[in-house]
Amino acid sequence: MVNLILGNCPASWGVRWAGAGPRPPWRRFLDELAGAGYGWLELGPYGYLPTDPSRLNDELARRGLRVCAGTVHGCGGLHRAGEFGDMLARTRRAAELAAGTGARDLVFVPVPGYRDEFTGAWAESDKLDDDGWKVLVRTANELGKHALGEYGLTLSVQPHADTHLETVAQIGRFLAETDPAYVSLCLDTGHVAYAGGDPAALIAEHPDRVGLVHVKQIDPRLAIRAQRESLAYGQAVALGACCEPPHGLPALPPVLDAMRERGQDAFVVVAHEPPPGTEDAAAVAARTRDYLLACQNQ
Template identity: 85%
Template structure:
C-alpha cells in the first residue's frame, strides 16, 4: 500500500523566502497548522521557526507535528563557482537543524533567479551558457553528496519559476546530468504548470527521481497575463497566481494517481503562496487538506 503523506509549510501562510509582507507569529502558524489537521510540515525559511533544535522539537511535540523536510532559500547561484562555499555553509546550517528534527529531505529552492521578484527587472539571461550549466549540475550533485553523507538527508532540488531549471526540457536535462544517488527533485505542481508543463507526466517519466512534491495550483488567467505583460513570478503571485485547489491548474487527481503508481511513499506538501493580505490562510489550508484527501 502506497502512502501519500500530507504536510504543509510556512509559505501557505505567506512566509516567503525574502520576507515579503507580514509574517504571522511562528506560534500562530504552528497552532493553525495543527488545528487544520496536518501532522507534518516543511520548515520553511531558516530563522522563521526556532533554530534551537531542543526548543523546536519541544514546540513540535506539543502540537503532535513532525518534520518531513528542511528548506534552503536564497541560494540561487549554484552555477557560479565562487558562490559554492557560501551556499554549502548555508545549506549545512539548515540541514543540521532539519536532521535534528528527524526530517527526511532537504528542499533546495534556487532563488533568487534571473529576475527581481518584486520589480520584474532582469538580473541576467534566462538561460545558462554551457559553462554555467556544467557548473550547476556538478555543484548540485556535490551539494547532495554533502547533505546525504553528513546529515542523512536527500537533497530535493525544486525547479522554480524564473530560475534556470524551469521548463520540462530543462528539468529533463538537469535530471539526466545530475547524480541520481545524491540529487532528487522536489516537484512543485504549480511552478511546473506555470511554465507550461505536465506534472503528472513528469512523475511518470521520472518516477525514481521524485523525492517529494509541493502542491499548489495556478490561475491560468494570471499566468497568461504574466506572460503577456512580462511580469516576474513574484509579481504574478501578488496578482493571485497561486489559487486554492481545485480552482486552478494542474488538475491534481492525475498527479496523485501518478505518485501512487510509482509504488512508493511520498511526502506531498501544500505550498500555497497566497497574495498579500489574505486573512484566512488556516481556513484555506483546512479546505485544501479536505480536497486533497478526496483525491
C-alpha cells in the same frame, strides 16, 4: 498500500523568504497548521521557526507535528561557482536543523532567480550556456553529497519560476546530468504548470527521481497575463496567481495517481503562495487538506 502523506509549509501562510512580505508569528503558524488537521510540515526559510532543534522539537511535539523536510532558500546561484561557499554554509545550517528534527529530505529552492521578485528587473539572462550548466550540475551534486554524507538527508531541488530550472526541458536535462545517488527532485505542481509543463507526466517519466511533491495550483488567466505583461513570478503571486484547489491548474488527481503508481510512500506538501496580507491561510489549508484526502479516496 501506498501512502501519500500530507504536509504543509510556511509558504502557505505567506512566508517565503527574507523581504517577501509580512510573516505571521511562528507560533500562530504552528497552531493553525495543527488546527487545520496536518501532522507534518516542511520547515520553510531558515530562521522563521526556532533554530535550536531541542526547542523546535518541543514546540512541534506540543502540537502533534513532525518534520518531513528542511528548506534551503536564498542562494539561487547554482551556476555561479564563486557562490559555492555561501551555498554550502546555508545548506549545512538548514540540514543540521532538519536532521535534528528527524526529517529525511532537504528541499533546495534555487531563488533568487534571474529576475527581481518585486520589481521584475532582469538580473541576468534566462538562458545558461554549457559552462553554466556544468557548474549548476556540479554544484547540485556537491551539495547533495554533503547533505547525505554529513546529515543523512536527500537533497531535493525544486524547479521554480524565473530560475534556470523551470521548464520541462530544463528539468529533464537536470535529472539526466545530476547523480541520482545525491540529487532528487522536489516537484512543485504549480511552478511546472506555470512554465507550461505537465507535472503528472514528469512524475511518470522520472518516477525514481521525485523525492516529494509540492502541491499548488495556478490561475491560468493570471499566468497568461504574467506572460503577456512580462511580469516576474513574485509580481504574479501578488496579484493572486496561486489559487485554492481545485480552481486552478494543474489538475491534482492525475498528480496523486502518478505518485501512487510509483509504488512507494511519499510526502505531498501543500505549498500555496497567497498574495501578501491574506488572512484566511488556515481556512485554505484546511479546505485543501480535505480536497486532497477526497482525491486520494476516489
